[in-house]
Each structure stands twice: as structure tokens, then as C-alpha cells.
Amino acid sequence: MNKVPELHEVLYLSTLAPDAPLKVVASIASQARKANQAAGITGLLVFDGMQFCQHIEGPRKAVLALTERIRQDPRHVDVDILYHGPLAQRRFRHFGLGYTAVEDVDVLARLRDAGADAALAQFLALQPTLDLDG
Numbered sequence: 391m392n393k394v395p396e397l398h399e400v401l402y403l404s405t406l407a408p409d410a411p412l413k414v415v416a417s418i419a420s421q422a423r424k425a426n427q428a429a430g431i432t433g434l435l436v437f438d439g440m441q442f443c444q445h446i447e448g449p450r451k452a453v454l455a456l457t458e459r460i461r462q463d464p465r466h467v468d469v470d471i472l473y474h475g476p477l478a479q480r481r482f483r484h485f486g487l488g489y490t491a492v493e494d495v496d497v498l499a500r501l502r503d504a505g506a507d508a509a510l511a512q513f514l515a516l517q518p519t520l521d522l523d524g
């Protein structure tokens with residue numbers, strides 16, 4: 391009998407690299423959508439015009455390997471892992487991209503000082519306020 395892989399989740403915050411054009415966000419998102427589907431990774435990438443906050447979940451090995459690649463990606467800086475840990479059940483059915491409204495520019499920044507559990511809870515609570523692309 392095949393063992394079901396252990397699930398893991400990671401939440402991080404980062405800032406678009408100062409020299410990166412805004413259009414990299416669209417290319418990151420389309421690349422991520424395809425690669426994540428192939429790797430069994432679901433979650434949500436939120437961008438507010440300056441900062442990224444991303445939740446990824448899936449098989450532990452795949453999530454940890456992706457986290458390492460993301461950390462080294464020069465298209466963003468100040469990558470700060472807010473939360474990581476084992477997960478009993480996926481929170482998302484797909485991998486999606488969301489935008490926060492302009493008046494909410496501080497929403498993501500506040501997560502940095504929230505503490506791991508609160509950061510995760512606040513990120514998940516953001517979902518209904520996002521423009522999601524499906």
C-alpha cells in the first residue's frame with residue numbers, strides 16, 4: 391500500500407525586487423500555476439503592488455524544495471517565512487493569485503509582526519477581501 395505523503399504548509403512575506411518591473415508578477419503567476427499543478431501544490435499568492443504574501447501547501451518534500459527555490463529567486467527580496475508546519479488537510483483546492491485593494495497596502499505588512507499563528511489566521515481571513523483570479 392502506498393503511503394500518503396505528509397502535507398506541509400508555508401506562509402511567507404517578501405518585497406518585489408526594486409529593479410524588477412511589475413510585469414514579472416504576471417509571469418511568476420503563470421509559471422507558478424503550471425508548475426504547482428504538476429507538483430501537487432495548492433495555495434494562494436497575494437500581491438499588493440509592492441509586497442508578496444504566499445501560502446503554499448502540498449507534499450512536504452515538494453513544499454520545502456519550492457520554498458528554497460522561492461527564497462533564492464532574485465525577483466523579490468526580504469523573504470520572511472511567517473509560518474511553516476505540518477498540515478492535516480489542504481486549505482485550498484487550487485493554486486490562485488489574489489490582489490489586495492489599494493487602500494489596504496498595510497494589510498500584508500502587518501502580518502510580519504503578527505506572530506506565526508496569528509499571521510496565518512490573518513492571511514486566511516483576507517481571502518474574502520481579495521480580487522481573486524479563480
Ligand SMILES: Cc1cc2nc3c(=O)[nH]c(=O)nc-3n(C[C@H](O)[C@H](O)[C@H](O)COP(=O)(O)O)c2cc1C
Pocket residue numbers: 404418421422423425426435442444446456459460461463465466
Ligand atoms: C513571489 C514569488 C512566488 C513564486 N511562487 C512560485 C510557485 O508558487 N511555484 C513555482 O513553481 N515557482 C514559484 N516561483 C518561482 C520560483 O522562485 C522558481 O523560479 C521556479 O520554481 C523555477 O525554479 P527553477 O528555475 O530552479 O526550476 C515564485 C517566485 C516568486 C518571486
